[in-house]
Amino acid sequence: MTAKTPEPAAWGELRASHSDRDAVVEQLRGAAAEGRLDLDELEERLEQALTAKTFADLAPLTADLPRSASVLDPGEPLVLKGGFHGAARTGRWRVPAHITAHGGMGGVRLDFTRTECRLPEVEVEVYGEMAGVTVIIPEGWAADTDGITTGTGALRNKTTPDRLPDTPLIRLTGSVGMAGVVIRHPNARERRALKREQGK
Structure with a gap:
């Protein structure tokens, strides 16, 4: 009998990275500089942030703080063109407030699952064209x-509407073209890969 694959961890149970902890530390120090936290509060929260194991450990430390302007920097717009060979943005990359993806002949793949986006909203302007565009966003x-305007291709939205606090809304615009546009959460294989990485 084949063993059942364990379910992926809930968002709060996912292991926090060094950069996740550093981002919280930066926000806490900024809040203290603005007079939102006194020195005792800052010291206590910094200690908790630096020893945090999961996102659930980090989230309460900044829940009562506004986001700083530096965290909300929209960044330079990103343009990806599939061309003949395709284009992709995967792994850890900085997410700007506006992304344009042209499927072309080779297709475009946008994978947000390893990014650290703190913008409240990201506009992804997609043009499916001949090979299509695939967008992968984290659970939550x-x-x-x-x-998005319709065309000969299909728009397949396989995401859930459940949005966690402090996560961006991905707003798709553009047209599906001939090959279509897909937006989804990670599949089972991708979730297993993420879980392996976070367990390191």
Whole structure:
């Protein structure tokens, strides 16, 4: 009998990375500089942030703080063109507030699952064209596809509407073209890979 694959961990149970902890530390220090935290509060929260194991450990430390301007920097717009060989943005990369993806002949793949986006909203302007565009967002992120115009291809939105606090809304605009546009959460294989990485 084949063993059942364990379910992926819930968002709060996922292991926090060094950069996750560093981002919280930066926000706490900024809040103290603005007078939102006194020195005792800052010291206590910094200690908790530096020893945090999971996102559930980190989240309460900044839940009562506004986001700083530096965290909300929209960044330079990103343009990806599939061309003949395709294009992709995967792994750890900085997410700007606006992304344009042209499927072309080779297709485009946008994978947000390893990013650390703190923007409240990201506009992804997609043009499916001949090979299509695939967008992968983490569990807990939500998508709005009302801005996409139809074409000969299909729009397949396989995401759930359940959006966790402090996660971005991915707002899709553009057109599906001939090959279509897919937006989804990680599949079982991708979830297993993520879980292996976070267990290191």
